[in-house]
Each structure stands twice: as C-alpha cells, then as structure tokens.
Amino acid sequence: MxxxxxxxxxxxxxxxxxxxxxxxxxxxxxxxxxxxxxxxxxxxxxxxxxxxxxxxxxxxxxxxxxxxxxxxxxxxxxxxxxxxxxxxxxxxxxxxxxxxxxxxxxxxxxxxxxxxxxxxxxxxxxxxxxxxxLGFSINLSKDSVLPKETLSEDALKIIGSDSKKWIGIAPFAAFEGKTYPLELMEEVITSLNNTDKYKIFLFGGGSLQEQKLEVLDSKFNNCLSMVGKLSFSDELALISNLDIMLSMDSGNAHLAAMYGIPVITIWGVTHPYAGFYPFGQDMDNALCADREKFPLIPTSVYGNKMPEGYEMAMRTILPETIVNKLQLVLDKV
Missing domain, CATH: 3.40.50 (Rossmann fold)
Incomplete structure (x- = not known):
C-alpha cells in the first residue's frame, strides 16, 4: 500500500x-x-x-x-x-x-x-x-498533495466532532523489526490522553491488530480504534483531516503524507536512507533507533531481517521523545 x-x-x-x-x-x-x-x-x-x-x-x-x-x-x-x-x-x-x-x-x-x-x-x-x-519531465514540489476530504455522515457518527487536535497513530508494521513495542506506545498514548487536548485515532488492520487496539480504545477516554469501522474511502477522508500522524515505516505514513499531513515516523531496523521516507516530510520528523548501539541498521530494506539482539533497537527511542516531537510539531500546526 x-x-x-x-x-x-x-x-x-x-x-x-x-x-x-x-x-x-x-x-x-x-x-x-x-x-x-x-x-x-x-x-x-x-x-x-x-x-x-x-x-x-x-x-x-x-x-x-x-x-x-x-x-x-x-x-x-x-x-x-x-x-x-x-x-x-x-x-x-x-x-x-x-x-x-x-x-x-x-x-x-x-x-x-x-x-x-x-x-x-x-x-x-x-x-x-x-x-x-518516457519523455515527461516532472517538477515535484511539496504542494503536490491531495486536498482535505469531507467526512461522510456515517463517518462523523462514529468519529464525532470536537475542537481538540486530531492525532492518528498507526502502531503496527509488517515486521517486528519495524514495530515499536506496544507497551511503550501505550506510554505515548497515556501521555497524550492525559493532556485532554487531543483526540487519538488508532489505525491498523486484521483481527489481531483490531483486538490489541480495542484494548487501548477501552483504556483511554480520548482514544478511538478505527479498525473495521470505516470503509477505505472514509478512512482516507479521516486521515486527510488529521493534524498529525504517528506511524512506523509503513503504509499509513505514506497515506497521510499524500494529503500533506505532518508525519512523525519511527524507525527500527530500517532507515530513511533507503529511500522510503514519506513525501514532503521534514527529515527531523524521523525518529530512528540508535545506530551507535545497533550499527548494522539498516539490516534490510523492508525490515524482514533482524540480527540477534536487534529486537531491542526500537527501545532506544523513548516514549517521552516521541511525545515531545509530536507536541513540538503540533504547536506549529
């Protein structure tokens, strides 16, 4: 995707x-x-x-x-x-x-x-x-993005409306080496939820991810899991209305970027240098695992190769670092 x-x-x-x-x-x-x-x-x-x-x-x-x-x-x-x-x-x-x-x-x-x-x-x-x-030169500028979409009535019934800033969080990826530990992501969500300034939408897919995100949904009053609740069209419309997206090195980062939404990405055993950085995003918005402690990063292009011990690489990115980055970018939105 x-x-x-x-x-x-x-x-x-x-x-x-x-x-x-x-x-x-x-x-x-x-x-x-x-x-x-x-x-x-x-x-x-x-x-x-x-x-x-x-x-x-x-x-x-x-x-x-x-x-x-x-x-x-x-x-x-x-x-x-x-x-x-x-x-x-x-x-x-x-x-x-x-x-x-x-x-x-x-x-x-x-x-x-x-x-x-x-x-x-x-x-x-x-x-x-x-x-x-093929003979077509292209000048790709940062404004080459899709416009914000109007949310459908069906989507609004589920999402609701309020004056809080909207944060999207996509905490999963195809491989473990690209996925921030869920208990640490819960710390991020706890900090954001407790401010009562944000509405947090959780994105994912599949029954296992749905179960995990529903648990988070039930724990936090400002948190809503969107798995299985919207059509893909409505999900895209929601993403286009976010104030910011927090994502792994995964598809949701690129979905938000194609609407020009600020995206904070978390990188484990992959790295932005491989060329898959979301469109138009400030490179400072990439939070990468510590290469001094894990010098083999990137271990693969897609995150499917994780040397022994590298399952700890993501843990070098602290939850407070993520929260601080989110708030810093949101203050500019």
Missing part, C-alpha cells in the same frame, strides 16, 4: 504539468480511492487472484488493456507480474519503461560488513525517472 500511495504525489505533479495526458493506473481495486480525485486518471483493476491470475491471466489482462489504446507503459513496480506484462506489451510494440529500484546500492546500504551508509535516491524520484524516460 505504501508503494501505491507514493505514486500519488508524482501523478498529481504529472497531471498538472501535462493536462493533455490520459492516465490509467493498473492496481488492485481496493486502492482506487487514492486516485479518485485526480484529473484524467482512471483505475483499471488488476484481479491477480481471479481472472488475471498466472501467465494466461496476465495475457488476458494485456488484451483488455490493449483496448484502451495505450501509447506507453510506466512500470513503477518492476516485479514478476509486471515483467511478464512488459513482454506482452513489447510484443505489441508498445514502449515500456521500468523503475530502477537501485538494488545494488540498497544491498550496499544493508550489508552487515563494509556497509555503505549514505542517503539513496527516494522512491518518488525513481518514479519520476520512469516518466522522464
């Missing part, structure tokens, strides 16, 4: 600078609300678990896309499925440009020995490079 969300600022800039372009985004149907307000942008569903499954399904998908009279393809994913589609498009003499994911430099950044610790090209820039190869 984060990779898809990171395309949005680039497409906003592209459609502003080339209003004559007609763009079709090939992605899962679930992600379509991200693109619904973009001019000249449609979403075509990739049903990779149904009619577009496997090589024959991708051939069927290619035949469907050919009917749209596509002139060129920008592959911003560069995975096995898109490589198969690339072959089909090239067979049909339709030009394709694929993203360079920078695998060699990312490998050097995450090595356990002879690590090359340096800031790599952002994913947003890698997307821009693809369009550059």
């Amino acid at each position: 984060g990779d898809v969300a990171m395309t949005v600022p680039v497409l906003i800039a592209l459609t502003k600078q080339y209003p004559e372009l007609k763009i079709t985004v090939l992605t899962r149907k679930f992600f379509s609300p991200m693109f619904i307000t973009l001019p000249n942008v449609d979403v075509y569903e990739a049903d990779v678990k149904g009619r577009h499954k496997g090589a024959f399904g991708l051939w069927k998908l290619y035949r469907e896309l050919r009917k749209l009279k596509i002139d060129a393809v920008a592959d911003l994913h560069n995975v096995l499925r898109s490589k198969v589609l690339k072959r089909y498009f090239k067979y049909g003499k339709i030009p394709v440009q694929q993203i360079d994911k920078g695998r060699p430099e990312k490998k050097a950044l995450t090595k356990s020995t002879s690590k090359v610790f340096k800031l790599l090209k952002t994913t947003h820039q890698r997307y821009i490079d693809v369009f550059q190869e």
Whole structure:
C-alpha cells in the first residue's frame, strides 16, 4: 500500500504539468480511492487472484488493456507480474519503461560488513525517472498533495466532532523489526490522553491488530480504534483531516503524507536512507533507533531481517521523545 500511495504525489505533479495526458493506473481495486480525485486518471483493476491470475491471466489482462489504446507503459513496480506484462506489451510494440529500484546500492546500504551508509535516491524520484524516460519531465514540489476530504455522515457518527487536535497513530508494521513495542506506545498514548487536548485515532488492520487496539480504545477516554469501522474511502477522508500522524515505516505514513499531513515516523531496523521516507516530510520528523548501539541498521530494506539482539533497537527511542516531537510539531500546526 505504501508503494501505491507514493505514486500519488508524482501523478498529481504529472497531471498538472501535462493536462493533455490520459492516465490509467493498473492496481488492485481496493486502492482506487487514492486516485479518485485526480484529473484524467482512471483505475483499471488488476484481479491477480481471479481472472488475471498466472501467465494466461496476465495475457488476458494485456488484451483488455490493449483496448484502451495505450501509447506507453510506466512500470513503477518492476516485479514478476509486471515483467511478464512488459513482454506482452513489447510484443505489441508498445514502449515500456521500468523503475530502477537501485538494488545494488540498497544491498550496499544493508550489508552487515563494509556497509555503505549514505542517503539513496527516494522512491518518488525513481518514479519520476520512469516518466522522464518516457519523455515527461516532472517538477515535484511539496504542494503536490491531495486536498482535505469531507467526512461522510456515517463517518462523523462514529468519529464525532470536537475542537481538540486530531492525532492518528498507526502502531503496527509488517515486521517486528519495524514495530515499536506496544507497551511503550501505550506510554505515548497515556501521555497524550492525559493532556485532554487531543483526540487519538488508532489505525491498523486484521483481527489481531483490531483486538490489541480495542484494548487501548477501552483504556483511554480520548482514544478511538478505527479498525473495521470505516470503509477505505472514509478512512482516507479521516486521515486527510488529521493534524498529525504517528506511524512506523509503513503504509499509513505514506497515506497521510499524500494529503500533506505532518508525519512523525519511527524507525527500527530500517532507515530513511533507503529511500522510503514519506513525501514532503521534514527529515527531523524521523525518529530512528540508535545506530551507535545497533550499527548494522539498516539490516534490510523492508525490515524482514533482524540480527540477534536487534529486537531491542526500537527501545532506544523513548516514549517521552516521541511525545515531545509530536507536541513540538503540533504547536506549529
């Protein structure tokens, strides 16, 4: 989801600078609300678990896309499925440009020995490079964000309305090495809740996360778990109305960033230098684990590799540090 969300600022800039372009985004149907307000942008569903499954399904998908009279393809994913589609498009003499994911430099950044610790090209820039190869130069400015959305009546019945500042917290990530310990996050929430100045919305997904967040919901009077309560469209609308988002190195950081919401990110065994920093955010808003104590960070690009002892890395980021950063940024909002 984060990779898809990171395309949005680039497409906003592209459609502003080339209003004559007609763009079709090939992605899962679930992600379509991200693109619904973009001019000249449609979403075509990739049903990779149904009619577009496997090589024959991708051939069927290619035949469907050919009917749209596509002139060129920008592959911003560069995975096995898109490589198969690339072959089909090239067979049909339709030009394709694929993203360079920078695998060699990312490998050097995450090595356990002879690590090359340096800031790599952002994913947003890698997307821009693809369009550059197709002949479309893009000037990506910080105002390439989506406007605030209006909350639906159904959402307002659940959320309510008040004069408090709204804080979103997304405390989970795909891997343990990217997830702040929940008992420490509870300390953060306790401090914020006790001020009685903030309304705290908890974001996550899946039954296990839902159970954990419902426990927090029940403990704090200013805290509300949103798991399973809103459609994805309504959840995006809520995110667009936040004053700030606190997130791991995960998709919710990018969802908030595509609306220009200030985002505080917490980094464990991954690091912003790999290029996945949320769009338009001040680098000071990244709270990173102590590399002096854990010098192998980043241990991987996605957080799926955690050396022995590195499960303690996140604990070098103190709850009071997080609360202070949130309040510092909120004072400027």
